[in-house]
Amino acid sequence: MRSQLLAAMTQAKNTTGLLSQLRDLMQNSRYAGTTLNAYIVPSNDAHNSEYIADCDKRRAFISGFTGSAGTVVITHNAACMWTDGRYYLQASQEMDTNWTLMKEGTPGTPTQGAWLSKNLPSGSKVGVDPNLLTYSKWMPLKSQLETAGHKLVAVDQNLIDIVWDGKPAVPCNPVRPLGLEFTGKSVYEKWEKIQDEMANKNANLLVLTALDEIAYFLNLRGSDIEYNPVFFSYVLITKTGYILFIDPRKYNQDIERHLKEESSKASFQIQNYDQIIPTIKAMTENMEGFAWFSENSPYALTNLVPSKHLLAELTPVALMKAVKNETEIKGMKNAHIKDAVALCCYFSWLENNVDKQVITEVSGAEKLEQFRATQKDFMGPSFDTISSVGENGAIIHYHPDKTKNIRITRDNIYLCDSGGQYKDGTTDVTRTFHFGTPNQFEKQCFTLVLKGQIQFATMIFPAKIKGNYLDSFARQYLWKVGLDYAHGTGHGVGSYLNVHEGPMGVSWRHIPDDPGLECGMFLSNEPGYYEDGKFGLRIEDVVVITKAQTPYNFNNRGFLCFETVTLVPIQTKMILTELLTQDEINHLNLYHKKCRDVIGPILEKDGLIEAKEWLWKETEPIGK
Template identity: 40%
Template sequence: MSTYEDRLKALREELASRKLTGFVVPLTDEHMSEYVGAYAQRLAWLTGFQGSAGSAVVMPEEAAIFTDGRYTIQVREQVDGEHWEYVSVPGTSIAEWLGDHADNGARIGYDPWLHTRQWVQSAEKALAEKGAELVAVDTNPIDAIWPDKPMPSAAKLIVHEDRFAGKTSAEKRQDMADAMAEKDVDAAVLAALDSIAWTLNVRGADVDHTPVALAYAIVHKDATADLYVEPDKMDDDVLRHLGNGVRVHARGAFKGALAEFKGKKVIADPERAVSAIFQALDDAGATIVSEQEPAVLPKAIKNAVELQGARDSHERDGAALVHFLHWLSLEAPKGGVTEISAARRLQQFREESELLRDLSFDAISGAGPHAAIPHYRVTEESSIPLEMDQIYLVDSGGQYPDGTTDVTRTVIIGTPTAEMRDRFTRVLKGHIALATAVFPKGTRGSQLDSFARQYLWQAGLDYMHGTGHGVGSFLGVHEGPQRISAANYPGSGWDEPLHAGMILSNEPGYYKAGEYGIRIENLVAIEEREIDGGEAVMLGFETLTFAPIDHKLIDASMLTPAEIDWVNGYHADVVAKIGPHLDDATAAWLGEVCAPLDG
């Protein structure tokens, strides 16, 4: 089908043949993943939208695409407004939109392997109030009209060595079994791909930039587990690694296995297990314990080996980024550098370490107006040159066996305007406020979010994304349950108390549509802090990312003495940690751009 209009028409015809009035198209897979394999990119195939979060609803005469504030500009560039209504979330939910637009007697289809039970219940309620019905489909109608739909990845699993994991799979499963015993639970379903990878100390290559494998797992109270994965994806090394404590089955056997839990108590995660899993357990007569997968929190709280791996991988990654920034400082003013050529050159610098396994996401390489799109994704078609007196923003990261990185730097090619320096300095002040925060154990990320926004708010400004997300250990660059975000910003569903050992991003920003964007992002690890005379257990942040912050964009007159000390101290650390990894010319350049600010 040559056009997105043709695809929309074909879907409407397919829905009509199934006697459905509409259909909901989320951007996820059977594991509620944020990033999904090519086979699950149904939203992109149908609409052209290339963002990493969104959904759509198709009705006989209407179609709507739902995105949050990160994609306000991008969705309008990529999706035809003649055929699609743009709807902003969380201002309007899909359930609310369906309740407003469905007629009495309407039958709205959904794929129960692509939605949570909570979503199903809310949509059912909204439709019932209009006399309409939510209908689970046996097969996804988009798959029926997608003629060249990719097959799921056939990549083999690999062993994630204990020297990187810091704990064996048997030890992790025993910890889970002990926790289940305390709750008198028989088993726990692991549906999230990163939970399975972490628990079994395996990795995969089934999702771009996220080293996970398409599988399901069930961990039992005796510390054994069942892994459901395509047999061709396993080799002898992985089987030996898993040992007798893990039984391996075909992935297609998973649903049938759920039918065997009659009379058993089974944990199923309401955020990570799809509606179909809950329904299968209900049909089996199991007692469902609706709570977080037992791998989620232990995975988020890094052990000492994982934390050291994060430090080591960030030094390696920081050296690659500094080499890139030095190269950019020389080449961009000459002309000829484009967004896509810059992103490719940065990847080449990362690859020189010979330890890079993948990028942790497609680099956000944005010049001028494209920098104002928080999750801009450069393509051959969209790429523009880097021009003088223009801001360039690059948000990128790498996947290494010992850690996952994610860093954003904003630089000026030429000379900034006074407004650019003002906005950049306000973002920097917010970044420093969060980096230096000290807070009691039990604090949630939502309580810290305003630390980073306060200086923008003073000028009547804000940014429409969270301030920080969790990061995995050679796993997802976005990891729950920790995050730093207030309730009125996208992605704020997680509000887990912050624990020592968690890794998060610190990334406030500012975006002026059509002109420029600014973001300063470092990763930080939570650590305990000793306070003289203090009585409470206190926490703070250890900075993991080391790369220069562009002096030309800083208005030092806006900084307090303490903030100037932080910038100077941070840059001294950058030179000390990254300098030894550099050639002489790059090291000399780094010394110049990290010279102390005058107070």
């Protein structure tokens, strides 16, 4: 273990020089109009995106930590990184000794505001780029710092950009229309529904800053952020139409024709991306009613609107996007069928060749993408494949690295979390295999994870219940033996959009924007267990919420259930059947029969005999 830690330390980025440069800038009043005692570097971009373009990876640049979630606070004598349980291990390996890891979610770890309030000298100034801190985070942090005698300062010139030599350029990739055969609703139909919601809120202006909301509303897709089919833009929606703010190099005749055809009576204008601030200023200067922003919009934009005219809450587009229409539901199911074919081909190939050739975490992930690429309307992976062997599987969001290139063998557990972007849907599936002989503890942990996964999949629950109420059901079997996992149980999934989609989710954390679960939402079902330095286990399906048939209906509320749309076998070799109830055994056997019934004929029709034989082997019924 000591040798592993030493190896990790040698891979950590040396940040001493960068921190020194940044601290010099903090003490220069030229950029903030005052000297700064602390500087905050969030993970997100100006659109609060979870996954970001290379040009926006400022936190990773300054710290060395490359995970998708985390916030940096740098003072004159300290550098701290806040991140959650998915990334404790990864962050500790990637950061050098200049950094202190602040483990969010563990008892005794202060919030950033609490830490700053306690550790800064009286009257300190805390700087942050207002484009990167959302309204929902700015306001409470501002209040907390002021209570402690400090001040939150907007620094329009991002200090990381000044010290970042060779900073990547902002992407300018093509934008393409997505047809009604995939979207199911035109831009005008969506605009009309938005008008009703705006009227209910007395909002004369709706500002869309989230890239997936914009792509959904306009039925357009792009590739400015790897794996996410979105493009840098803003949209202002008014009572008569909308304005799209976009780099003019991305706008072409195909988009013009598409918007004219789909916008109908709603007028539209095109403006340059960088005109968003002056346009909002002009439109809200003498306005009546409200300007409606998501509370996750950047403070730089919400601050343009007089407070009496600012409405900051979940946009109607967020919920419209989350509740899929009939066309999108059909497409999502079809995408998962295609994905299952590719995964059966990959896992059968892997098991049959693991002894015959050197297959590594990296080459395995590449082979999987090749199998997916044979499927109709495949547009690319939905995220960087987590192809992990043994102890690497314990790093929850591990990414295989060509410099390590760990071989997949029969000696260790192999965890593969992957997904595809198809024009008709987005997939996300995790399967855990042992191609040799798993030990008793590994099988026990796997079985407890499976029990939680089945419990979640078979739940019946009231309509509009918040997702976090369901989280404990998936953990209960692990909890009984003193185990747990440090990530949520489920996240929303987009329809040829972001693989992680809000506003709903299932987590031990409170999800403030969760509108409550309803029919047509797609979620992941992914409990797991991770033993640091040894192995990781996760079983992940995507489920869609449907109406449940119940003998009673309390207060006419309506009850819901999940339908699993992922159709990939779960390795029965890893199961201790004596830990399963008969109902759980029956559920797994029925699920595996569905995998055979739906995927088997496709494999046979396409001549994929090896994959079909593997599917049949993996779906043999089990019993006690």
